[in-house]
Amino acid sequence: MKNNDYRPLVPVNPEGLDAVAESLLNGTNTDRGSESVPAIQTSERINPKEYIQVGMNGLHGKPVVISCYEIQGSNSKDYASAHRFVLSKGLYAPTPLIFTAHLKNVIEAQKRNKQLRYSDGTLLPQSEVEEIYKHLTTNYKDVFGGSNPGAWSWLNAKFIDGTGDNGFDLETITGMKPDGTFITKKVPLENKIWEDCFVDINFNQQGLANAKSVNQSYSQGNNIKFYHPRKNTVARFFAGSGRAYLNCDGYPASSNSSLGVFVCAEGAEPKNGGSS
Amino acid sequence: MTEQIREGNLTEQQKVRELYGLIGDRGLYVNTNFDVFPDSPEELSLAGGTGYKIPLIQENSKAYASPLLFATLTSLLNHGTMLVTGAPGIGKTTGAEFAGHFFTGTPLEEILASEIQGHPQLTEEKMVASYDIGKLVNSGEKVVVPNRFLQCPVKILDEGNRTPPDVLSIMMRLADSGKAVYGGKLLEAKKGPLFVTANYADEGTFQFTPPFLDRFDVAVMVTSPPSWDLRKIRQRGDEKLNGGLEEAVKIPEELRLDFDKIRKEIKDMPQQMEYDVPQMSTFADFVYSSLRFTEAASENIARATKGNAWQINQDNAQPGHFHDSPFTYTLNELSVRTAQAMPRYARAFAWINGDSTVTPTHLKTILPFLLWHKVQPTQKAITEDPFYANDRIAFIQGLATKIETDYAELTGNKPLLNNYAAALQVIRTGKIGGKEVKPGQIRTIVKNATDKIGAEDKSYAINLAHHIASEYNNSVADYSAGHKPREYSDGLHNQSNPSPYHEK
Secondary structure, eight states: OOOOOOSSOOOOTTTHHHHHHHHHHHTTTOOOOOOOOOOBBBOOOOOGEEEEEEEEETSSSSEEEEESSSTTOOOOOOOOHHHHHHHHOOOOOHHHHHHHHHHHHHHHHHSSSSOOOOTTSSSHHHHHHHHHHHHSSOOOOOOTSSSOOOOOEEEEEEEEEESSSGGEEEEEEEOOOTTEEEEEEEEEEEOOOOOOOOEESSTTTTSSBOOOOOSSSSOTTTTEEEEEETOOOOOEEETTTTTEEEEEEOOOOOTTTOOOOEEEEBBBOOOOTTTO | OOOHTTTTOHHHHHHHHHHHHHHHTTTOOOOOOOOOOOSSSSSEOOOOOOOOOOEOOOOOOBBBBEEEEHHHHHHSSOOOOEEEOOTTSSSSSHHHHHHHHHHHOOOOOHOOOOOOOOTTTHHHHHHHHHEEHHHHHHHHOHHHHHEEHHHSSSEEEEEGSSOOOOHHHHHHHHHHHHEEETTTEEOOOOOOOOOEEOOOOTTOOOOOOHHHHTTTTTTEEEHHHHHOHHHHHHHHHHHHHOOOOOTTTTOOGGGGHHHHHHHHHHHHBBBBBEETTHHHHHHHHHOOOOOOHHTOSSSSTTTBBGGOOTTTTTTOOOOOSOOGGGGGGGSOOOOOHHHHHHHHOOOOOOOHHOOOSSSSHHHHHHHHHHHHTOOOBBBBHHHGGGGGTTTTHEEEEEHHHHHHHHHHHHOOHHHHHHHHHHHHHHHHEEEEEEEEEHHHHHHHHHHHHHHHHHHHHHHHHHHHHHHHEEEHHHHHHHHTTTTOOOOOSSSOOOOOOOOOOOOO
């Protein structure tokens, strides 16, 4: 028998294989492959195949999942109405921190540098990663069936007078009282970019821009347009023809039939030995 | 007709697409029930929660109706074979006739004259050849005369399932090799497509056997055209009222095809590569390996295949260790014939779609039409989705998504892949970092890598571990037989040996 081929059955980066071989020879290789990722049992009933693990804790300190797309019924609402709508379902709108972490995950997954998992721990097929990537970075589709394709979503951030950078605080809606008023949390704003410009896919601990892009034109998957916060404006995310935006100068009273909300759910408290 | 067409400046690809459109424009084959989308369509849900979804093409993309698309691709390939199923009177045979005519250049009259109608008394003489009666009577000489069916580039067996299985065995050989035997003489059929149409089962039909179905590279379920297509069909004229279709079936001189050139262009379509590995073929091989394995057949990895599970009922077998792997959804595995057809049709599809490279997406798009007639779902699959009992296209689509998920998991599992590729590299080069390693050390690496890969607890990991062991066994067997040690070369891939990626 000859005719050996020795080529791997799937693409493998050839870099660093000598070191791996060395460790296999010496018995020092303890790497048994990827850890299995547990499902995130959310407190609210969601379809686990419609939510993606973000890999961080959410507003309430538990692992958070985010919807693949804006949810139906969340469009044509102003900032407050949109938040009421999702809170009434036991969900919440993503903060810029959660949303930009998710955006970065999707971009890395599209480049095959990372894997995305549904809420139940199973992997997203690459075709679904591509769908979501296109939705978040181009004018790919309008999930509400309208004429404005691309992801259009309110985020959970209002920029109000305060003690943070440029005299602003960041206000986040964390819940809703029975009378419909919001429970909010304020922290000093941390933001270094005070001009409207393209920024790298690299965000600070509040999910805002960290660095201006060297390339000041849109490069899909490499930068987005950032509109800096103004007084009493709110954050939104848009993907459209020719660019994607992190738009921190949105008017809370505006609404649009294509503007909806991505939503987040969090892991529940363990019950009867279950995992969260 | 555009200026470009009049001037005859079209590429073969453009000519094929012009002809494709012309068949619809002339009302020869009209069916806008599009079911093949190279880019995943947007799916619109119908209001009222009925569960029905309507696909909407992406902007700047294409959409095809599978019967005409695959009849076209089959006509362009050497000895392509296609099964066309569906209800009577909806254009199964005419679609094949027109596609065969336009895409092989064979006159329609010749196709019609050589077409065979399936029936229980169909004989070998009718299908393949007969003796020259004059010579047989006058001189007793047995001279074999191939019949028109064999000599026509477009071979159509209409209502094939009205033909008994023993007669169809002749067709099996023809489909496989383009050859037939009569009176001890080997006859070669003319290059071109073979279409077999089949109505749904009734009291006058026979069931096609799995080996017969496996001969078909591709199969389509023809649906009746939607009502809005009827107007266009009527526009072409009613041949029972007005006579023939002479004008409608004329092929413009400027659109005559160069088949050798087309086949070469399809064969030479480059694949998208990743780390020097062709992605489409790799995914095709992964599909093949994902359905091959079964725990029910044997504990010996060499015999744990579906093809070797013939003494047991897999649906009633003891549940195995892997409950949700793709292989648990099918009763049978894919043949080597199918493994070869997958990249061949993916190439042809990328070519007609006007793409510069062939990607796994091309294969995934057409996969349901290459597999639905061959792959049998398990009871588990049908329990999971009762529609799979009837809608085999949906079954394969669901199966392909499961396989793609496994593939994504595998290609994203860097530690597992590193162990696997590092072991392969050492077996191939006999070195680590340019330094020779002893045979015993190579063995240690293979054992440690196999142990770590095997611990992954995935059915695809078994395949990778088996691959390392096989390559190691093969290399050692070479050496033990007195051959010189291999000539080692630098780089990850050995280019000097024949590659499994070079399909016909």
